[in-house]
Amino acid sequence: MKRRILPGFRLTLGYSVIYLTLIVLIPFVALTARAFNGTWAHVWGVVTSHRLIVSYQLSFGTALVASLINGVFGFITAWVLTRYRFPGRRVIDSLIDLPFALPTAVAGIALTALYAPNGWVGAPLAKLGIAVAFNRLGILIALVFIGFPFVVRTLQPVLAALTNDVEEAAALLGASRFQTFRRVIFPAALPALITGITLSFGRAVGEYGSVVFISGNIPFKTEITPLLIIAKLEQYDYQGAAGIGLVMLLASFLILAFVNAIQWWNTRRFNSSSL
Template sequence: MDSTSVAAPLPAAPHGRRGSARVLPGFGLALGYTLVYLSLIVLIPLSALLLKTFSMSWAQFWEAVTAPRVLASYRLTFGASLIAALVNAVFGLLVAWVLVRYRFPGKKFVDALVDLPFALPTAVAGIALSALLAGNGWIGQYLEPLGIKIAFTPAGVVVALIFIGLPFVVRTVQPVLEEAEKELEEAAMCLGATRLQTFMRVIMPTIAPALVTGFALAFARAIGEYGSVIFIAGNMPMISEITPLIIIGKLEQYDYAGATAVASVMLGISFLLLLVINGLQAWQRRRSGGLS
């Protein structure tokens, strides 16, 4: 073949197909698999929960979900989860910032340490926190003489929820910080912006959606946390008893309808709170897009 010859054209794609072949099946089949999987894993169990609740009369349902002991558990569960998620949003951002922006000895160890609550069994976490913060623990023995009691109080619940929720914020914000353009920060400082102005007007709009997502994940995880909390909470009715423990107690008493009623309230409140958080996140993204 001489040098002026051209390569033979590639065979044409089959009729009705354009571009490269799809790796995954078509939209219809993939959507069908997705809906079936979500139905089996999410929708059917939740539907069974609601159907079991409907077996109660309205008076029985209201009595089960508004008992003083149950209301006290709602306040502790949602209040402690909110406080823990807010604390994790602040310090999780700080940890992610240090891991992304600085180099120091032992950085990889600290980075791996963040994921420890993911891998650690929750019961082990609860026992470890109790051993540290109890009156005879390594830290508690110095705090209690000062009048600071953490273990077996609502404060202990908050500490446990902070421990298990921190990785959600760090691992959500960290990739966004790694991809952020440092040139924009340098340009803002060259134009006379202070460090606070640079952070609030340049960095914060970029990481805000990820930070809200991390907050939502930490909050959702804290609401349903059980293993790490029951060891350090003390589980005193009306004081340090969380709602998941109320549900477990009703199941042990074979009060399945009462357990599903309380669980339905938890499900409804959690869904509404996450809906609000996702709405705020979407609004922040639209606002950031409009400012850019």
């Protein structure tokens, strides 16, 4: 085996593994143990019930749409913040982190107050026949709100690191502005964009605090999966709750693995074609 030049490999790896075990793995094992603590049939019956299936569609579906919306507008925001200098830029930049810092319940209450049929935004929309709060649209808005910083914050350093000379080179080689964006800037930013969207998605799928206020919680219509976990706990059905948790965890894990596979494929393609 080749001797490593950088010292401390074993020590740091050891720390990492122990730390990950304590922080991530043990809670995960406890969750699994709790789900399998009872009869299989019970857990299976819970996680495959019609009500749960509808809530999976709602939770994962709205989270997906919300993270894609964040992808588009997060990209534009990150672009503006890194590419241009203008008064108030720092203020806007610090505003981005607000959804991180705000307790989710506060976000939920604020959004509900705003979008309720008597709220500032909700009232005019209600006149047009658009119900936002206590509807799926409200859930979407809450998920967009809490996921937004993930996209901006992962894109910013990447866009900032793109130096002008690459764009100048593209221009000198005869690329139009759009071509420069599409073939030079966008591919370089794409991995970070995908990561941002994935993080935003992951956060949105499990979001509870802000959504329960705005969703209305009507069975088969606006019940998100985390709400049903709470409903199970209220019945002291710890196994059922853990079972649903496990399903969400596995689904998220599969989605993350899928996204990582795309990332890997994309990096390879990008590197082999352009270099």
